[in-house]
Structure formats: C-alpha cells, structure tokens
Amino acid sequence: MPALIEEGRAKVNLSLRVVGRRADGYHDLESVVAFADCADRLTLEPGGELKLATTGPLAAACGDTADNLVFKAARLLADAVPNLKLGAFALDKVLPVAAGIGGGSADAAAALRLLARLNNLSLDDPRLQKVALATGADVPVCLLSRACDMTGVGEQLLPLALPSMPCVMVNPRVPVATKDVFQELGLRNGELLVGATSVLGAPAWPEEGGSIADWVDVLETVVNDLEEPALRIEPVIGDVLEALRGSAGVKLARMSGSGATCFAIYGSPADTHAAAEKIRRDHTGWWVHAGTLS
Numbered sequence: 443m444p445a446l447i448e449e450g451r452a453k454v455n456l457s458l459r460v461v462g463r464r465a466d467g468y469h470d471l472e473s474v475v476a477f478a479d480c481a482d483r484l485t486l487e488p489g490g491e492l493k494l495a496t497t498g499p500l501a502a503a504c505g506d507t508a509d510n511l512v513f514k515a516a517r518l519l520a521d522a523v524p525n526l527k528l529g530a531f532a533l534d535k536v537l538p539v540a541a542g543i544g545g546g547s548a549d550a551a552a553a554l555r556l557l558a559r560l561n562n563l564s565l566d567d568p569r570l571q572k573v574a575l576a577t578g579a580d581v582p583v584c585l586l587s588r589a590c591d592m593t594g595v596g597e598q599l600l601p602l603a604l605p606s607m608p609c610v611m612v613n614p615r616v617p618v619a620t621k622d623v624f625q626e627l628g629l630r631n632g633e634l635l636v637g638a639t640s641v642l643g644a645p646a647w648p649e650e651g652g653s654i655a656d657w658v659d660v661l662e663t664v665v666n667d668l669e670e671p672a673l674r675i676e677p678v679i680g681d682v683l684e685a686l687r688g689s690a691g692v693k694l695a696r697m698s699g700s701g702a703t704c705f706a707i708y709g710s711p712a713d714t715h716a717a718a719e720k721i722r723r724d725h726t727g728w729w730v731h732a733g734t735l736s
Contacts, residue, residue, distance in 0.1 A: 443488045448555050449481040450548030451587055452537050453580060454611070454698045454705050454735055456657075457664040460627065462634035464595075468579075469624060472636075473592045474647065474661070475583050476604055476735040478611060482545060483534040484512065484552040488560055492516055492528045498535035503617075505539075511550035515577045519557055522569040527560050538729050540617035542672075542699030544580040551584035571597075580699075589736060591647060603650035605657065606736045608714040612686060612721060613703040613729040614678045623700040626671035635667065658693045658707060665696070672701035679704065685725065689717035707735070 454476045461470040482498070494512055496504050504510060512531055520526045531553060537545035554570055554577075557563070563570055565585065574581040579596035589604035629635060645663050648656040673679050679702050686695040686706040691713030695706035708714045711734075718732035 446486045446488070446556050446559055448484050448486075448552035450484055450537070450545070450552040450584070451481040452478040452611070452731075453544035453548060453584055454478055454609075455542070455666060456661055456735075458666040458668055458699065459636055459664065460629070460667040461636045463629035463631055465632045467631055468595045469629070470594060471579075471592065471596065472644070474589075474602065474664075475592050476589045476607070477587055478543070478609070478731065478735055479733040480537065480611070480731045482537050482549050482552070484549055484556065485532040485534075486529050486553075486556040486560065487532070488527060488529040490529060492520070493530040494533065495530070496533045496535055498533070500535045500538060501533075503539040504533075504535055511546040511577055511581075512553040515550040515553045515573060515581065516557060518573040518576055519554060519570065522573055523561065523563070526557065528557070529560070531556075538613045538615065538617075538703065540619055541613050541703045542618065542620075542697065542701045543611070543613075543703045544584055544699065547578045547580035548584045548587075550574075550577045550581050551587065554581075554585055602647055603652065604736055605652065605654055606734045607654050607657070608708045608711045609705050609733065609735045610686065610689070610708070610714055610718045610721070611698075611703055611705045611731045611733075612682050614676075614682055614725075615727060615729055616676050616678055616702050618672060618676055618701045620700040622675055623668050623672045626675055627668065628671075654693070654707065654709065661694055666698075668700050669697045672697060676702050678702065682728070685721050686717070689713075689720065692717065705735070
C-alpha cells in the first residue's frame with residue numbers, strides 16, 4: 443500500500459476567552475479558531491510496528507520522540523480500536539514548538555486522520571473523537587481543521603464561515619509553556635473569570651458571506667485572555683505585537699493561544715507581504731509567515 447500523507451495546519455486563536463476553571467482543574471474556554479496555510483507534513487507508511495521519524499528545519503525542537511503527540515494519539519487509538527493497523531510515521535516539522543499555534547496538536551490530528559484512512563474509520567467515529575480530546579484540548583479542532591467556535595475544554599465545535607484573511611504570523615523563537623501561562627492567570631478550581639452577563643452579551647459571529655471588515659469589527663470587541671499573563675512570562679511578545687501593530691495596512695493584531703506566536707490581519711495580500719518583509723529585515727531571528735487564515 444502506498445504511503446499516506448496529511449498536513450497538520452497551524453491553528454490560530456482569533457479570540458480566546460477563559461470562562462473559568464472547573465473543579466477538576468481544566469479550563470473552560472470560548473475561542474474562534476482559524477487555520478493557516480502553513481503546516482507540518484506527516485507521512486504514514488502502513489504496516490509493521492508504530493514508529494516515528496522527525497525531519498525538517500525545526501525537528502530538533504520536537505524533543506524525545508517517545509513524548510511526541512503523534513505517538514500518544516496513535517497509542518490511544520490502538521487501545522480504543524481492536525486490531526488497529528499502524529505503521530511508520532515521518533514528520534516534516536516546520537511549525538514552531540510551544541508557540542500557541544497548536545503544532546503538536548495539528549500533528550496528532552493528522553496522525554488520527556491517517557490512521558482513520560488506513561483503518562476505514564469515519565472522522566465522526568466516537569472512539570476517534572474521544573482519543574482526540576484525550577490527546578490534547580486542541581486536537582479535536584485540529585482534527586476537523588476548519589474555522590470553528592470552540593467551547594468547553596475544546597470538545598464543542600461549531601463550524602464558522604470565515605472568509606480568507608491575508609495575515610502575517612510571527613514567533614520570536616521563544617517557547618512558552620501553556621501550563622505556565624494558565625498558572626500565571628491564577629484561577630482557582632471552580633473560579634469563574636467570565637460572568638453570566640458577559641456570556642449572555644457574547645458577540646454574534648458574522649454569517650456566511652461576511653467580509654474581512656465584518657469579522658474584524660466583531661473580533662475587536664473580544665480579546666485573548668491569555669495575552670496579559672503570557673506577556674508577564676515573556677515580554678518579547680510585546681515586541682512582536684508592536685512590530686505587527688505598527689505595520690502598514692494592519693486591521694487587527696493579537697497573540698494566538700498561549701503565545702508566543704502573534705498574528706495580524708490585513709486588507710490585502712500586498713500589505714501582508716510588505717509587512718512580513720519588513721519584520722524579517724528588522725528581526726532576522728524571528729519566524730515569520732505571510733499567507734492566509736480561513
């Protein structure tokens with residue numbers, strides 16, 4: 443059987459509200475998630491025992507192969523599905539690690555899609571959905587890999603009709619651990635950050651056919667609640683935001699996820715590429731991607 447290939451597209455949180463921390467310690471969120479046109483590439487050679495080889499410009503940042511989320515997802519699915527066919531994975535790593543864009547989660551989701559194809563499983567199979575959430579909070583939305591309003595701990599997904607948005611993504615090549623950012627946020631078990639009034643007054647997202655301007659207008663009314671705690675941990679995030687917000691043609695700029703990657707939305711591809719080139723010249727050590735969100 444020929445090798446199977448999937449992409450693990452970068453996830454971008456256009457908004458991120460932390461509703462509160464549950465009694466079990468998990469955080470309830472509400473986030474508009476989009477996906478970028480930059481991605482890791484995962485290949486599966488069917489047959490034999492489970493293996494993973496990592497290559498690509500950022501392979502060294504992946505750490506111990508045994509701890510990779512691709513392995514975790516595959517093992518959990520093998521536990522859930524009797525006689526699951528496995529094989530050798532090869533990961534071409536181009537997305538920054540611990541960057542707030544779900545790189546590891548996207549890779550795990552790509553592994554689940556590959557194993558689903560190999561084993562004739564539907565992506566709606568409840569075992570696949572359960573394994574996705576058990577692998578990580580961002581894996582269910584990355585499994586779907588399309589714009590969604592994500593709520594709960596990541597398991598509740600409402601697809602959104604997001605237009606293609608020209609964007610620049612920037613990471614200062616400083617890893618930020620999600621657990622550290624939530625710890626800095628400082629919510630106790632059972633504590634709410636968003637009250638009932640805020641939930642009832644939540645914005646209505648534009649319907650299908652909504653323009654970039656429509657989306658920017660609504661997104662400006664919400665925030666990323668993790669931006670301030672992440673800035674306290676890694677102040678360089680402020681430099682990234684300043685560079686993006688000072689670029690010509692920018693419509694909206696903020697941090698994605700728990701950082702340190704930040705993004706900016708522009709009105710045209712020309713503005714996007716001009717901004718990316720300037721940031722690359724001014725900050726030669728930063729990771730910069732110019733493309734689209736959708």
